[in-house]
Amino acid sequence: MDMEEYSPRKADDPLALLLKQDLDPLSVSELTERIARLEGEIVRTRSKMDLAVNHKASADALFRK
Incomplete structure (x- = not known):
């Protein structure tokens, strides 16, 4: 996979x-802090994805009946 695939379309x-x-x-401590913040953002993004998937599954189940 190419990282460009996941890159945003707008330059800004x-x-x-x-x-x-x-x-x-950046120093080692700054890089460590950066990684921690990025990992926190990954967790937040995955949580949002899970909510979206669960919401869609719930809606699909509701309208199938």
């Missing part, structure tokens, strides 16, 4: 800017 999108950020000036 925050995720696109994040992916382009130069990591060289």
